[in-house]
Amino acid sequence: MKSYLLYGKKDVRYCDIPYPDDTADNEVIVKIKSVGICGSDIHYYQDGKIGDFIPREPFALGHELSGVIEKESSLYPELKKGTRVAINPSRPCKTCVHCQAEKQNLCPSMKYIGSASVYPHLNGGFSEYIKIPAENCVPLKDFISFEMASLLEPLSVVLHALNLAGDLEGKSVLITGAGTIGQLCHMAASLYTSEPIVITDIRTPALEKATKIGVKAALNPLESDFEANLTSLAPYGFDILLEASGASNILTNTVKFIKKGGKIVQL
Ligand SMILES: [Zn+2]
Numbered sequence: 621m622k623s624y625l626l627y628g629k630k631d632v633r634y635c636d637i638p639y640p641d642d643t644a645d646n647e648v649i650v651k652i653k654s655v656g657i658c659g660s661d662i663h664y665y666q667d668g669k670i671g672d673f674i675p676r677e678p679f680a681l682g683h684e685l686s687g688v689i690e691k692e693s694s695l696y697p698e699l700k701k702g703t704r705v706a707i708n709p710s711r712p713c714k715t716c717v718h719c720q721a722e723k724q725n726l727c728p729s730m731k732y733i734g735s736a737s738v739y740p741h742l743n744g745g746f747s748e749y750i751k752i753p754a755e756n757c758v759p760l761k762d763f764i765s766f767e768m769a770s771l772l773e774p775l776s777v778v779l780h781a782l783n784l785a786g787d788l789e790g791k792s793v794l795i796t797g798a799g800t801i802g803q804l805c806h807m808a809a810s811l812y813t814s815e816p817i818v819i820t821d822i823r824t825p826a827l828e829k830a831t832k833i834g835v836k837a838a839l840n841p842l843e844s845d846f847e848a849n850l851t852s853l854a855p856y857g858f859d860i861l862l863e864a865s866g867a868s869n870i871l872t873n874t875v876k877f878i879k880k881g882g883k884i885v886q887l
């Protein structure tokens with residue numbers, strides 16, 4: 621089958637790799653239909669690595685994906701061949717103290733598809749097919765397209781952050797970073813509050829996108845009237861900051877715009 625493998629910095633190759641036919645009883649094979657490109661995928665491509673995750677062998681990126689069941693698991697009869705599914709890319713150990721406390725996202729032994737965080741690396745979604753535990757497949761309602769479904773992984777990240785932020789009703793929200801995560805933060809948060817939601821970024825196209833999807837104000841910190849605009853929208857500061865830029869200096873520069881007693885969630 622065909623796959624796009626990351627060989628190194630700015631080196632992705634269109635390759636033939638073996639079809640993953642050796643499934644265990646609890647595994648299925650999914651024919652992949654749509655894959656999102658995460659910021660981490662771009663880091664792997666542009667830098668050949670991300671932080672401490674340094675690839676030791678070629679592997680397929682892509683952890684935001686959807687597809688249809690190609691090969692069934694006898695243990696999961698509800699996942700018939702042809703069932704449309706989104707894929708949960710994380711595979712926690714299920715035995716550590718965090719997994720036992722139902723906080724699998726904190727698992728230090730987490731395996732993740734399309735990531736060099738563990739070795740051997742697990743191939744991600746930029747392939748024709750993927751072998752995956754059946755429990756990682758989430759059947760899709762008819763109205764959810766494959767493209768929408770590939771956004772469910774970043775949307776899950778956002779919903780977890782909103783849960784940590786608590787009740788949003790009547791709260792103003794500042795979102796730093798207007799990438800996919802920041803935009804999804806706005807879309808989700810706007811369902812829970814009618815107070816101002818403001819998004820910031822230094823990239824004009826990202827701000828234009830935010831304006832298009834209806835954000836109250838999309839502001840550029842490099843503009844001279846940035847501070848005055850933010851202060852006029854929330855004179856006592858914002859109730860909640862959702863930090864979705866990943867830039868190291870953002871928290872230091874932004875904390876003064878948060879209300880005393882407000883809440884900060886880093887994504
Ligand atoms: Zn990601």
Ligand SMILES: [Zn+2]
Nearest residue numbers: 713716719727
């Ligand atoms: Zn664990």
